Amino acid sequence: MVMEADVALEVRASVTVALPREEAFQLFTERIGSWWPLATHSVFHADAVAVTIEPVVGGRVYEATGDGRTSDWGTITEWQPGERLAMTWHPGDESDLATLVEVTFSEAPDGGTDVDLLHTGWAVHGAEAAEQAADYQDGWVPVLERFVNAA
Amino acid sequence: MDAVGDGTRRAILERLLEHPSAVGELAAGLPVSRPAVSQHLRVLKQARLVTDRQVGTRRIYTVDPQGVREVREYWERVWSQALARFKAVADTEAQLRAGSGHEEKSDGDGG
Numbered sequence: 001m002v003m004e005a006d007v008a009l010e011v012r013a014s015v016t017v018a019l020p021r022e023e024a025f026q027l028f029t030e031r032i033g034s035w036w037p038l039a040t041h042s043v044f045h046a047d048a049v050a051v052t053i054e055p056v057v058g059g060r061v062y063e064a065t066g067d068g069r070t071s072d073w074g075t076i077t078e079w080q081p082g083e084r085l086a087m088t089w090h091p092g093d094e095s096d097l098a099t100l101v102e103v104t105f106s107e108a109p110d111g112g113t114d115v116d117l118l119h120t121g122w123a124v125h126g127a128e129a130a131e132q133a134a135d136y137q138d139g140w141v142p143v144l145e146r147f148v149n150a151a
Numbered sequence: 152m153d154a155v156g157d158g159t160r161r162a163i164l165e166r167l168l169e170h171p172s173a174v175g176e177l178a179a180g181l182p183v184s185r186p187a188v189s190q191h192l193r194v195l196k197q198a199r200l201v202t203d204r205q206v207g208t209r210r211i212y213t214v215d216p217q218g219v220r221e222v223r224e225y226w227e228r229v230w231s232q233a234l235a236r237f238k239a240v241a242d243t244e245a246q247l248r249a250g251s252g253h254e255e256k257s258d259g260d261g262g
Contacts, residue, residue: 011223013230015238018245027241035240041229112245117234119226 011119016108022082024113025105029053029085038063043071043091053087055079061087074101089119159183160191164214167201171213198222 017024027035033051042048047065051073054060059076071091077100078086086102102118163177174192178185192212195201199218203210 011226011230013227013234015234017238017241019241023244024241027244028237035233035236037232037236041233113241115234115237117230119230 011117013117013119014115016112016114018110018112020111021105021107021113024115025082025085028103028105028115029055043073044069053085055081078102159187160195163188163191163195164200167212167214171211173209173211177212 019027030053032053036042036051038048038051039046042051042063044063044065047067047069048063049066051063052061054076057076057079059079060072061074061076062070062072064070073091074087074089076085076087078084082105084102084104086100089099089101100120102120104116104118106114106116108114159181162181166172166177166180174185174188177192178188181188183191192201192203196203196212199215199221201212202215202218203212205211
């Protein structure tokens, strides 16, 4: 059971931004392309030109290239505009994995917004994701290569 | 493509969490062949979730907390970099709004 605790993969990340909650949520989702580090954190790497979060439960989270290729990163599982979203998370892999990313937006004392992100569940329930992550040492290029080779 | 593989790998990990095992022991408790288990173990080993050591004539597999930790640290880096970018853009926008006051102020907040 001690082992189990050791491999209970759980990542938390938080940031406080100056935008009010609704706008922070909007920037995070609708305009994710304006801040996501696509060049280094994407399946298509330098070819990736856009990333999209479809604003509805069941919506896709995906990146796209200029010539129309897309790669799914996940699927929206919770959608509460201005407050919270959750999505499955499996960049570079078409399969359903049990990794989950939850992002919560709450009002900060100064009128800004606290953004809290929780990423869980890829150890025992998402071996494939960990497998990819291990390949990601130099970005997601190896995933792209595997992806292309598999096609 | 590999749904069965996923399920099997998960089952292998769960068994290894309970106790370190050899390939034969794992295969005995799973509805897949021994070569298939070996194949999954190779994938898990490549992913650094599993490590092995030779004990006499047997190769014993265990979950590798170090590898798991590295995967976790990888995602910690990704999210911290991504959120830093998010903050930079958000704070710039907040500053612009505060600075340009009425000019940029929009009445409709519909979209």
